[in-house]
Structure formats: structure tokens, C-alpha cells
Amino acid sequence: GEDVEQSLFLSVREGDSSVINCTYTDSSSTYLYWYKQEPGAGLQLLTYIFSNMDMKQDQRLTVLLNKKDKHLSLRIADTQTGDSAIYFCAESDTGFQKLVFGTGTRLLVSP
């Protein structure tokens, strides 16, 4: 079955860049996503990338995809304290029937 793994925790200083990594096993993954979850809240879609792309940039966010290694990363430039949250990567196949979420990475940004 599908499996999506992330490191559990990342701590950075305000102003630094953050890089959150994700690996997945399903070779039929067509879309890969990054979601943000703040305490006690639902998930906010940050960005997504199609599997035929290598990179996508959206303001402070850069997504890199290495399809050969099934590795996805999210880089947040100039990280702010408001970026502190849990970040989930997720994947879905061509049928878009469901999202499979990673384990989540807790990002802590200190002043």
C-alpha cells in the first residue's frame, strides 16, 4: 500500500530557510501536496505539484520533486514565527480518489 514518511520535527531561527522532507512509495502518485495545520485547526493547502514537474515556486515556498527517488521537499524562505505549525505532505493518484498523508513535520520557529 501507499506509505508517506516525514521527519517528525524541525527547529529553525526566524529569518532562516526551512526545508521539510517527504518520501513516498507509491509510484503511481500523480499529485503531491503540502498542507499546513495550525494547533486545533484543519488543514490549509499550501501548494501542490504534478509528478511531471521537478520544481514549483510560489512566493516564499519552493517545492522540489525527485520522482526517481520518490522524494519531495518544501523550502520556506525567510521563515517567520507564524510559520510554526505541522506540515503534512500528501499524495494522490490519477483517480484523485483519496489523499494519503504523511506523518507530519512539526516546525518550530524561534525568534
Add this chain to the structure above:
Amino acid sequence: GAVVSQHPSWVICKSGTSVKIECRSLDFQATTMFWYRQFPKQSLMLMATSNEGSKATYEQGVEKDKFLINHASLTLSTLTVTSAHPEDSSFYICSARVKGTPTYEQYFGPGTRLTVT
């Protein structure tokens, strides 16, 4: 746009009672709604997928008689936890796909925290 609400945001109930959670798409019609469960410090696990006017599709291991899903309209889906027990305590999150837009986008509600005493 693409706002999903859930009601209630939190609920406490006694063991053996039933609890209904609503999920509404406020400014769009949803072709499909999804129900997820999240345990503390863990990821989201899909429980079921519901399409308007048809029966929900449950994931393996999810008891359909315990977690009743009704997708009555293109803007409302409900999850009823029947005969709740303390192990049903969890954070329940719904999401919805926007009708008429790329189907790879899902928008999530703020979640409902259920505590069963």
C-alpha cells in the same frame, strides 16, 4: 472562496450516546466530501468518501454501522458516531472537492474535537 465549515467545533458526550457532526461547503458546491480522523500528534486517516446522493465508501477497518455518513446535498455531509465509546475520542476533519474545478484540490474544514467520557 472555497470555505468549509464544521459544526460543532468541539463536543463532549457520554459513552453510549450518538453524536452528529456537520460539514458544510459555504460558498461552493462539493462533488465529493471526505471524512478523516486524526489522533493526537498523528497523521490524518481517511475514514470514508461520500458523494452526494449515494452511499459512502468506507476505508478498510472503518465500521460503517458505527460511523454513519449522510451526504444529503452538494453542500452538506454529516457524520454520526453511534454508541460512542472513549476510544472514539478524536479530532474529526472533513474536506470537500469543488464541483467544476480541478479535482485534485480538496479544502478542509476546521475540524471537530470529540471527547467521549
